[in-house]
Amino acid sequence: MKHEIREETAGIVVAFEGDVDLQSSPDARKVLLDCVGMGKSVVVDLSKVGYIDSSGVASLVESFQSARKGGRNLVLASVSEGALRVLKLARLDKVFTICDSVEDGLSALG
Amino acid sequence: MNEPLTTLATQRDHPMEAANGTETSIVYDQLDLLSEMSREFTNSRDMTASLEKAVAHITAYLKAEGGALFMLDAAGKTLVCEACVGATEITGLTVPSDQGIVGRSVQNHSAEIVRDVQKDPNFYNKVDEETGFTTRSIICAPLRVKDERIGAIELINKQSDDGLFSDEDLRLLETMCASAGLAIHNARQADALVEQEVLARELELAAEIQRSLLPMERDDGYPVHGINIPARTVSGDFFDFFELDDGRICFNLGDVSGKGMNAALLMAKTASLFRCLGKTIHQPGRLLAVINEEICETAARGMFVTMVGGIYDPRSGIVRIANAGHEPPLFFDAAATCNSFEAEAPPLGITTFLADGDRYPENEFQLAGGSFYIFTDGVTEGYLADGSEMGVTGLIKILLAGADRTAAERLADVVRAIEEGGGAIRDDTTLLCLEDKSRADAAQSIDMEPKASTDYMGDEIMNLQVPSRPDRLKLVRSAVSQAAAYCDCSDEMVRDVVIAVDEALQNVIRHGYSNRADGEIKVTINRTVDNFLVFIRDYADTVNVEQVQPRNLDDVRPGGLGTHFIREVMDEVTFLPPPDGRGNLLKLVKRIA
Incomplete structure (x- = not known):
């Protein structure tokens, strides 16, 4: 799994590429918490994540809760069908703000 | 060319020489010759050298x-x-046994003297023609023991002025030949004995290896018992049973055509094929077909194997068998009604052309407290005490009479009836019994349920083993994804099955093996007509099923989602009792709509 972080005016955009599974989710978790720690809201670009498992979802949830605690937001953008299936299974599709694109996500951060 | 035997010459030259011509000396000389030759044969083990010395x-x-x-x-x-x-070197010369003076002597068991060979019509003059030697006189006496013709010793030309032998010479030769014949006979017997002993040892070794191919006898509660009594040292019959990882028991009984070493070798091969292939091919009909192909490819012409192979599931009580040309096995249901299963296909090794294509026809039935027997014709063709053949009727009688005894005792009863009847067992005698007393009580309730066989039966699509390492999950996902697509699962189903297997393996790695990387995980994928099945086997501590519960999803927090995912996407999630009590066996089923 690879990732890329860039800073926009509205917030941090972190893009993951590859599978977020038991092997890579500890890294993903660290990246996500670091982004949240940068003091801005975060857009997570999942367009290039083919597979995300429960541990990956857990990392998203943890970062989301951390961001919220600091009064910021964490939104998901360009969620692939596979990842969306997992979010739906966890009933998290109603918890997260899921945007069609990174641009929409940045706008959603408001 | 040939040195005279020095010890004999010495003995003869001194005490015997002086007394030559007397009866006593002749007797002594005979004894000398006999004992010397015997000693020579025993010590040297080189028959030819000893014969040369004797001559x-x-x-x-x-x-x-x-x-x-x-x-x-x-x-x-x-x-x-x-x-x-x-005189002349003729070692290796052959003479038809009915020709020449030697031939006449051997055929008639008689000593022959020909004072003038040129006048004897039986003289074989070819040697003289070729060597230029002039044969004048011959004495010849047979080597024999009782009526057994061994050969003859022929002497040519007396070392005297006229070169002629006397009748006394003939008598001496005859008696010496009697001793030599006996010595040769003894030496041959000894050789044969040694050879026989070597063969017997080898045969015993072969029998020992064969016995090691048979499974260990299990305790009375185990569902399968067998017995094998070879008619000779080695056997052409065999039986075997072993457990699969999922707890099912694979069993077979076979009979190789013919007896003796060649049958024993084919038996060893077939038994090994069954044991080896039986671990991966779990449909008896298909298993027998694959073994058949192997045997057809390599078996000696005309040899074949009859076999019943089967698989028993202790959980469902279902037995599936295939019969390749074997004696119909018998099934007694709980009410002791007897059914037999006729072979619908030829023995193994006859033809690869099967009516059902790539498999032998199968039969399936519920054991339900009944007893299933497979046996060889050595049993039914065995003689009873009254001289009659046991037959199937006799066998049924003994088996029913022993209904209250254990399976092993009942099988021993059958063998005893044959041993007491016919004296020596004529043919290899082999029986196998499958019965599950622990399920007898469950018989009724099982029948009420829909047939559970399809739950674990079906074709094995894939079987892979990985260490408990997170970096192998991607490999497993990829393989499972391909396997599901191969089984005609829709894209959504493929995706769901992959999620379930991935999450199940995660649980095994994280909770079962506590993130240790050296655990063993086996993933087996089967399919039936309408089900896609995944079996996940691990050897970690057995999980407490009660504790493996999906979490409450309204409580948004990380972790604990995996089990929920699995239950959400699969149609059936069951922890099966792990075989031999170790580890866990999780069964996941997805219906292929």
Whole structure:
């Protein structure tokens, strides 16, 4: 799994590429918490994540809760069908703000 | 060319020489010759060298110009010169056993003297023609023990002025030949005995290896028992049973055509094929077909194997068998009603063309407290005490009479009936019994349920084993994804199955093996007509099923989602009792709509 972080005016955009599974989710978790720690809201670009498992979802949830605690937001953008299936299974599709694109996500951060 | 036997010559030259011509000396000389030759044969183990020494001794003793020892070949058609001394070298010369003076002597068991060979119509003059030697006189006496013709010793030309032998010479030769014949006979017997002992040892070794191919006898509660009594040292019959990882028991019983070593070798091969292939091919009909292909490819012409192979599931009580040309096995249901399963396909090794394509036809039934028996024709063709054959009727009688006894005792009853009846067992005698007393009580309730066989039966699509390492999950996902697509699962189903297997493996790695990387995980994928099945086997501590519960999803927090995912996407999630009590066996089923 690879990732890329860039800073926009509205917030941090972190893009993951590859599978977020038991092997890579500890890294993903660290990246996500670091982004949240940068003091801005975060857009997570999942367009290039083919597979995300429960541990990956857990990392998203943890970062989301951390961001919220600091009064910021964490939104998901360009969620692939596979990842969306997992979010739906966890009933998290109603918890997260899921945007069609990174641009929409940045706008959603408001 | 051939040195006279020095010890004999010495003995003869001194005490015997002086007394030569008396009856006593002749007797002594006979005994000397016999004991010397016997000793020679025993010590040297080189028959030819010993024969040469014997001929040399006799030739010298009777003062002949030459001597030759002829042996009759195994077929009794030809006399071969095995040793010769003096005049001409004719070792290796062959004479038809009904020709020549030697031939006449051997055929008639008589000593022959020909004072003038040129006048004897039986004289075989070819040698003289070829060598330029002039044969004048011959004495010849047979080597024999009772009626057994061994050969003859022929002496040529007396070392005297006229070169002629006397009747006394003939009598001496005859008696010496009697001793030599006995010595040769004894040596041959000893050789045969040694050879026999070597063969017997080898055979015993082969039998030992064969016995090691049979499964260990299990305790009374185990569902399968067998017995094998070879008619000779080695057996052409065999039986076997072993457990699969999922707890099912694979069993078989076979009979190789013919007896003896060749049958035993084919038996060993077939038994090994069954045990090896039976671990991956779990449909008896298909398993027998694959073994059949192997045997057809390599078996010696005309040899074949009849076999019943089957698989028993202790959980469902379902038995599935395939019969390749074997004696119909018997099934007694709980009410002791007897059914038999006729073979619908030829024995293994006959043809690869099967009516059902790539498999032998199968039969399936519920054991339900009944008993299933497979046996060889050595059982049904065994003699009973009244001299009649046991037959299937006799077998049924013994088995029913022992209904209250354990399976092993009942099988022993059958063998005893044959041993007491016919004396020696004529044919390899082998029986196998499958019965599950622990399920007898469950028989009724099982029948009420829909047939559970399809739950674990079906074709094995894939079987892979990985260490408990997170970095192998991607490999497993990829393989499972391909396997599901291969089984005609829709894209959504493929995706769901992958999620379930991935999450199940995660649980095993994280909770079962506590993130240790050296655990063993096996993933097996089967499919039936309408189900996609995944079995996940691990050897970690057995999980407490009660504790493996999906979490409450309204409580948004990380972790604990995996089990929920699995239950959400699969149609059936069951922890099966792990085989031999170790680890866990999780079964996941997805219906293929």
